[in-house]
């Protein structure tokens with residue numbers, strides 16, 4: 001069944017959720033605020049560790065940044081990021097094939113993990129890319145014009161000296177979201193949609209739950225995974241979190257399967273081929289507050305980019321155009337951990353442009369911290385402390 005915004009041929013998860021929500025009668029071990037990818041993955045980690053979990057979403061599940069994104073399982077230019085982002089990405093990249101296979105087996109919904117490879121049409125990046133890929137043991141191949149023609153015959157530009165990162169994969173993020181919420185319901189997580197969390201409640205320096213548009217929800221612990229809206233919930237508790245909305249617009253073209261087979265990156269724009277022939281064209285980076293509208297300028301710029309890369313896309317209709325609000329953070333380093341002065345309060349947000357690729361590692365790390373387990377990733381870089389927002 002197609003939902004109203006499911007231009008990518010993706011099923012509306014919320015039809016399955018509505019009616020299944022339930023009140024939480026006694027303090028649940030964890031309330032997770034936010035039904036985006038980060039909240040869903042965090043709820044899953046906590047539930048798999050035996051915790052009682054309720055997830056609260058004010059809209060529909062997975063209809064904000066996590067739905068709007070492209071699903072590339074790598075930062076666009078990974079060598080431009082701090083090692084703390086690379087560490088989360090690398091852990092998640094290893095985890096994704098098994099996660100998607102498990103979800104598909106549990107739910108019958110295939111998130112379409114696909115190892116498309118990433119072609120970078122930018123010779124200026126070869127030096128930093130080569131150094132970074134050697135240091136991180138990532139495969140990189142330089143390609144000349146002839147190799148490129150073999151790899152992607154439909155490419156219009158005769159770019160020389162491009163790079164291929166063959167191991168980079170993608171997921172179809174709307175399907176991943178649908179599989180995750182279906183799995184959570186099967187695991188016994190309470191999922192409430194259309195419920196707005198107004199504030200975190202406290203007593204004697206400890207979290208007691210959340211006040212919502214539908215009454216109080218008592219909880220021993222609360223995890224804020226509210227994406228671009230997280231700061232508003234945390235600030236009243238005395239912690240300034242420099243997370244701000246950063247708009248990104250996307251186009252969806254209805255292409256033919258196999259027209260291109262790699263994710264193609266040039267400058268700040270990219271093409272992502274889905275298995276069914278649809279091609280995502282992204283994206284913009286706009287600091288316009290909480291305005292999720294689309295613009296004609298972005299539509300034209302993205303379309304022009306797509307046609308300049310692959311001229312045959314001129315024959316493909318534009319099927320959809322949308323915008324999402326990324327949870328922007330300084331340097332793209334997310335905030336993952338406990339809020340020191342408030343017992344029982346945890347944060348998992350600020351994933352900026354990389355929440356799909358860093359999500360599984362972030363969720364595991366948050367659960368490790370909350371449950372006082374040893375973690376494979378050093379938590380220090382993501383600790384909750386006020387940081388300055390850079391443009």
Ligand SMILES: Cc1cc2nc3c(=O)[nH]c(=O)nc-3n(C[C@H](O)[C@H](O)[C@H](O)COP(=O)(O)OP(=O)(O)OC[C@H]3O[C@@H](n4cnc5c(N)ncnc54)[C@H](O)[C@@H]3O)c2cc1C
Pocket residue numbers: 033034035036037038039056057058059060061062063064065066067068069070071072073074195196197198225226227228229230233247248249250282283284323324325326327348349350351352353354355356357358
């Ligand atoms: C155009 C675009 C392209 C992208 N491409 C990629 C990519 O290719 N690869 C990649 O790794 N990342 C990509 N990203 C980034 C990625 O999508 C985000 O980093 C990630 O989705 C953030 O997930 P989230 O769960 O924190 O936020 P969201 O998905 O925005 O979810 C937050 C949820 O919290 C809910 N919420 C907020 N406040 C409250 C409240 N008070 N009460 C109840 N619910 C609340 C919201 O309604 C929302 O559903 C892209 C993003 C965009 C916009």
